Amino acid sequence: MPASPSTARAINDRLALDHLQREGPLTAGQLKQLTGLSRPSVADLVDRLTEAGLIAVVGEAGEQRRGPNARLYGIVADRAHLAALDVRTEGVAVVVADLLGGVLAEAALPIDAASGTGPAVEQAVALVERVVKEAGADRLHTVGIGAPGLIDPVTGELRDSVSLPEWHRRLVAALQERLPEARVSVENETNLAALAEQRDGAAHDRDTFVLLWLGHGTGAAVVLDGVLRRGASGGTGEIGFLPVPGTSGPPSATDCAGGFHSLAGSAAIVKLAGEYGLTAPEPDGEPPAAGVVRAAVQRPGDDGAGRFLDTLADRIALGVASVAAVLDPGCVVLGGEVGQAGGLELAARVEERVRRVSPLPTEVRAGVLGGAAVLRGALLTAGSRAQDDLFAPRER
Structure with missing residues (x-):
């Protein structure tokens, strides 16, 4: 059955908006060429x-x-405002942007969970409100939140976890209460980092890949045939619990100590560096593990630094080889602050070791966005959801 005239108009409108979003400002003639619509149809839309x-x-x-033929038409960027949050164990970062992702204001704040759940939530919400005010936004259309932990694939809520502070779960509800007109959603931080690396970073040319997150903790995000896979319970990529050799014992259902996290988490990397006579630089905004890896990479002639990177590559290769054996993604991106700090040097060492133990060709790439990938991914997700709502075909 052919679409009604009103439905056809709505579909044409969305098609034109999609082209304007991807290509930027266009003339009516360019819209006609891209959409294949007639000149009168383009003029009407x-x-x-x-x-x-x-x-x-x-x-x-x-x-x-x-x-008239020279007029360039563009999407009205301030038609809606978005917020993205990167919620970490130790703090929160916020960015407010327009509909096209143009950043208007941003800030970060350490959160002291020892002060109590209520005060921690209030600090985070107050930061969001302050950044919104600085951005000159009257209200927020969509808020995207990246957080560690499992996201329930049915409800979209952050699941209970003994390893996460309670203020993380309370924050989502508090934001929805204080921003009743906004659409608030939460996603696992590693999944968001993968989306960002695919859009703007190391996986820009890949429809299938795995991002191995190396930061304070460890995690993995799986993208297969262009689709982010979350699993039956939202637990796809919980690689920190992967049983591996070289630990004190297997992990438990509530504690990843003894799993891959014990070899490649931030604390384990700093401890390993100390065994080779390396110490983390003074804090400069990045995690100590990232600092010590970056310092080791910058000392190519240092025997201790080289042996540290070799041992770290051995450990990371365990996780990469396990991922390759199960998923055969063809490409694994070392993400997070540690992956970015290790750069091509660490990625090459890991790839060489994976080649020894896996029959499946697996390219190992260094993430280029580091910790900023989570905030970028949250902003991309918020923008996509806002555009889906505002640009949705509607009968007129």
Whole structure:
């Protein structure tokens, strides 16, 4: 059955908006070429979208730069405002942006969980409100939150975990209460980092890959055929619990000590560095583990630094080889602050070791976004959800 005229118009509007979002400002002639619609249909949709406040004339194109055919139409960026949060055990970072992802204001704040759940939540919410005010946003359309821990695939809520502070779970509800008009959603931090590395970083050319998160803790995000996989309970990628040799014993259902985390988590990396006479630099905003890995990479002639990187590569290769054996992704990105700090040097050492033990060809790449990938991924997700709502085909 052919679509009704109103439905066809709605579909055409969304098609034009998708092109404007991807390509930037376009003339009516360019929209006609990209959409394949007739000139009258393009003229009608431009009028509808302009009247709806979704697009506006943002300039002119062409040598003459005058006349209706030269008008450049672009999405109205301030049609909606977004917020993204990166919630860590020790603090929270916030960015507020327009509909196209242009950053308007951002800030970060350490959170002292020892002060109690209520005060910790209030500090985080107050930070969000302050950044929103600094951005000049009247209200938020969508809030995307990245947090450690499991996200229930049915409810979309952060699940209970003995390893996470209680203020993490309370924060989502508090934000929804204080920002009743906003759509608030939470996603696992490693999954968001993978989306960001795929859009803007090391996996930009991959539809199938695994991001191995190396930061305060360890985790993995799985993208297969362009789809982020979460698993039946939201636990895909909980690689910190992977039983591996070289630990004091297997992990338990409530504690990843003894799992891969015990070999490649931040504390384990700092301890390993100490065994080779390396100490973490003075804090400069990055985790100590990232600092010591970066320092080791920058000392190519140092025997202790080289042996430290070799041993660390041995450990990381256990996780990568396990991922390759089960999923055969063809590419593993070493993400997080440690993956970024290790760069090409650490990635090459890991890949060489994986090649020895796995028959499946697996390219190992260094993440380029580091810890910033979580916030970037949260912003991308918030923007996508806002656009899905604002640009959704509606019968007129």
